[in-house]
Amino acid sequence: MKKSTVFLMLLVLSISAAFAQRTVRGLVVDVNHEPLPGASILIKDTQAGVATDIDGAFTITAKSGDILQVSYMGFESTEAKVPSKGDLRITLKETETALDEIVVVGVSMKKSDLTGAVSHIDSEVLTEKPVTNINDAISGRIAGVNISKSSSPWEDSGIKIRGTNTINAGSAPIYVVDGLVMGNEFGFYNTINVNDVESIEVLKDASATAIYGSRGANGVIIVTTKKGKKGKGEVTYDGWVSWAKPGHRPEVMGAQDLFNLRKEAYANGYMYNHPDADREKYINDVILGTNNVFSDEEKAGFASGNSYDWLDQVTRTGFEQNHNVSFSKATESTNFYFSLGLNDLKGIMKGTDRQRYTGRINASADITSWLKVGTNTSYTYTRDEMTDGSVYSQALYNGNPLIDYAPYMDDATRKDEDHLTLYWRVHNEESNNNFNPFNSFEIVTDRSRYHLTSSNYININPIKGLNIRSTFSINRGEQSWNQFIPTGIQQSIRHHSHEAYATQQRFGETQWQWDNTVSYDKTFNNVHRLNAFGGYSMSRSIYNDLKGSGQRFASNDLGYDGLFGNANIGARSISNSFAQRGLMSYVLRGNYSYDYRYYITLTGRWDGSSKFAEGHRWGFFPSFSVAWDLTNEKFFPKNWAVNQIKIRAGYGTVGNQDIGDFMYTALYYPNVTIKDGDGIPSYNTDHRRGTPDITWEKQKQTNIGLDLAFLDNRLRATMDAFFINNSNLLLSHSLATSSGYTYTVENVGELSNKGFELSISGTPIRTRDFEWNITANLALDRNKVKKLYGGVERILSGDRYGNIFIGESLSNLYTLKAGGIANESNRELWEGKNFNGHTIGLGDLFPLDLSGKDGKPDGSVDLQYDRYIKGNMDPKVYGGFSTDLTWKGLSLNAVFSYKLGGHTASGYYEGLISSTGTSNASPDLADSWTPTNTGAFFPRRIADAIGYAPYGAAETDRYIQSNSFLRLNTLSLSYSLPAKVLKKIRMNNLRLYFTASNVFTVTKYKGFDPEWGDGNGYFPSERAFTLGLSFSVL
Secondary structure (H helix, E strand, O other), X not given: OHHHHHHHHHHHHHHHHHHOEEEEEEEEEEOOOOEOOOOEEEEOOXXXXXXXXXXXXXXXXXXXXXXXXXXXXXXXXXXXXXXXXXXXXXXXXXXXXXXXXXXXXXXEEEHHHOOOOEEEEEHHHHOOOOOOOHXXXXXXXXXXXXXXXXXXXXXXXXXXXOOOOOOOOOOOOEEEEOOEEEOOHHHOHHHOOHHHEEEEEXXXXXXXXXXXXXXXXXXXXXXXXXXXXXXXXXEEEEEXXXXXXXXXXXXXXXXXXXXXXXXXXXXXXXXXXOOOOXXXXXXXXXXXXXXXOOOHHHHHHHHHOOOOOHHHHHEOOEEEEEEEEEEEEEOOOEEEEEEEEEEEXXXXXXXXXXXXXXXXXXXXXXXXXXXXXXXXXXXXXXXXXXXXXXXXXXXXXXXXXXXXXXXXXXXXXXXXHXXXXXXXXXXXXXXXXXXXXXXXXXXXXXXXXXXXXXXXXXXXXXXXXXXXXXXXXXXXXXXXXXXXXOOOOHHHXXXXXXXOEEEEEEEEEEEEEEEEEEEEEEEEOOOEEEEEEEEEEEEEEEEEEEEEEEEOOOOOOOHHHHHHHOOOHXXXXXXXXXXXEEEEEEEEEEEEEEOOOEEEEEEEEEEEEOOOOOOOOEEEEEEEEEEEEHHHOOOXXXXXXXXXXXXXXXXXXXXXXOOOOOOOOOOEEEEEEEEOOEEEEEEEEOOEEOOOOOOOEEEEEEEEEEEEEEOOOOEEEEEEEEEEEEEEEEEEEEOOHHHOOOEEEEEEEEEEEEEEEEEEEXXXXXXXXXXXXXXXXXXXXXXXXXXXXXXOOEEOOXXXXXXXXXXXXXXXXXXXXXXXXXXXXXXXXXXXXXXXXXXXXXXXXXXXXXXXXXXXXXXXXXXXXXXXXXXXXXXXXXXXXXXXXXXXXXXXXXXXXXXXXXXEOOHXXXXXXXXXXXXXXXXXXXXXXXXXXXXXXXXXXXXXXXXXXXXXXXXXXXXXXXXXXXXXXXXXXXXXOOHHHHHHOOEEEEEEEEEXXXXXXXXXXXXXXXXXXXXXXXXXXXEEEEEEEEEEEO
């Protein structure tokens, strides 16, 4: 009996031991035995999981025989079985398309080898927002990168990195797409399919951009497109549909209030000239009793009680759909990625349509163990049907809320003489250019753009670590722009002698680039890592255009396709241009790191450019950077609290050659002079004197950075301070006419720029089912002019904008300083002053007398001595932040952007507050000066007064506004199906999402939008709602 009991006990204990859980310890490393912090460890078919610490170590409670799934970004996932005893050591291999790898000028490099200021955005972030171009996708995401939205769907958004570093030359960065260096010719960069992009790297400081030499002064954006991933083939789809409405619009007076504003303004004007007259009698007999102040149409509109919104009649609910499908697969020796994309837009302005088709093939193959070939090829076709800009501008500025728009829209009446133009009060010469916007819909304007880019390489790997690579790339862009203005509308009557007008314009540019590099990467004794490359590059760009136009056609039926039939011989026009430029470069770069603690990078690049004259074409651009990762020191304690302290510093010289061609010589171009009905060939000049010794703008930049990580990498921060000196800046300035030229361009300017950038990311909460992630970035930059030509201290533009002063920012606002509204309480400030033609009395806006010839107030207010710098249009601080909340498969994402401290003027709002009722007006004018409202913010309203010449709203600083704002760019809610469900239906993922864009903006700005302005031929902002679906099938 005792023996049986003991046997049963031993059996139970052995069974229990077999199924008992235990504490499993392990280490996750790469093939170089380096720890991988943050790797994910998950017990298969459960929700239990942990992450590795800074040393790649982990501890998890599991049973013997459990399967651990181990994954790490950029590495191949693997599985490991829990042993009955002992610890685990798991080695992960980098995937062939590891995200740590990017291609720059014909050589593959690791992001970790870029010791300068580099920001990274991956594909998951890029596709969080339903947008169709990269700039919109990264807006608010990267410190020091400022995106300016395009003014219409057919225009390109702008981008600046670290502020302004030039005066007259281009300030856009260069783009490197799979190693091909390019600009944004014909908008190519903004047509890259966002779904094809694996990652974006933004190189900011000279130690990072020096590899691009003479083109790196404005920063570099590196685009790496997707490739296949090893394993099963994958089919991926992402598509969405979106509905958009016009965004914020400044409030305007309705017809009733506008009628009363005009009535009072004209009455005030009459009393200004006739102070003893009967005001009410004038109102009744003249203003209301005749057509001098109000037309019959306006009186009828007032009597109807309606207020007619013209802009509402030319806008609509926009609709956009976007579909992308890709096919990918990779093996040990081949890699294939193929995608197709379609975007179709019907914009919020009626008549605006766009279709875009994209295709991409990325493929590579190991021909032998030492030979690899590959291609990255894409094609994009975009067709835009563009509403004429006068539709928006006329409806916005000249759409009279007192006049019924029905007869201006009706096909039976809209081309009658009385309805060809819009007007206020009375048809006159000024209103002849106020084109009926509904007739302007007949103007046909379309544009087609084609882009073919192909980067093709051969890579020879004769020994381990040594790669010899040759890459030939081509970028071909074409654009056709066509327009037809038919007869019968005011544009043809006013500008084309009542005749139809047609034009066709063709533009083309071909760029090729050939890169040849040798690179070597080796680690010695597991502590010394050397990565170096050298190479040379040649590139050439050839541009040409051809334009033709004509008038008078047999009918309007053929539009611009019938250009050959233009019958007005004297109005025929044909022109063309041609240019080519080339660049040859040699580059050496070396990276050395010791034990992942000390890093140093040295770069030298020699560039020779055809944009400069013989003897001035070559320049040398060196840089160096160092870094120290303090946390990898042996003396530094290894703990969960502090995971990284990496200090970086760099210095380098780069250039800017984004200037016109042949600036070093005077240009002459063929011309034709008509005499006695015949043409005489001749040559003309653009009156610019060439500058033979012109050369690159040069930029010297120092960058100091700090990378931090805490709390098991759940809190990370990156800080950079930069100090830039830009010299040899190209300045255009006038010459004495006696020289035979009117202007020249020389390397004479100098501009400093300094700033600070901060990026923070964190995961405050992470549990099995819930995770909260936040990111934020902040940037500031300040530029200051240090030197101009010939001892000049300022260059004035004659406007508030574009004035240049030594010691001041380029983006200054230069204007008169307002003293306020003239009242008895401030009479000493305005009475008896000479305002040089302006009249000042009680209730008028007046500027202050700040200075004179001797630097002291002289009793006269003029533009020469009394303007001052009001402030800066650039923000003091700008950036963005986002938050992501995820619970099981449900995610909520919000992306914000902000700018603080800048100033600007809204021309549209200034027009509204200048109104006397003969144009649209702001309700703010209810606070206009009257004898009983002497504390008003706006001056008195006076119209049609003889000898009355007040200061306008745009002539002083009184109505310059802050352009600070906080915007919720996007708010997204998504749901992803659980892995167990996906596995049953053979899918890798399936995600449904809803996104609201431009949700709200907090600002004091009174115009349309503090970031996007008042619009230029198109409504400047829109609010959109999007439904989307993405999935991948294995």
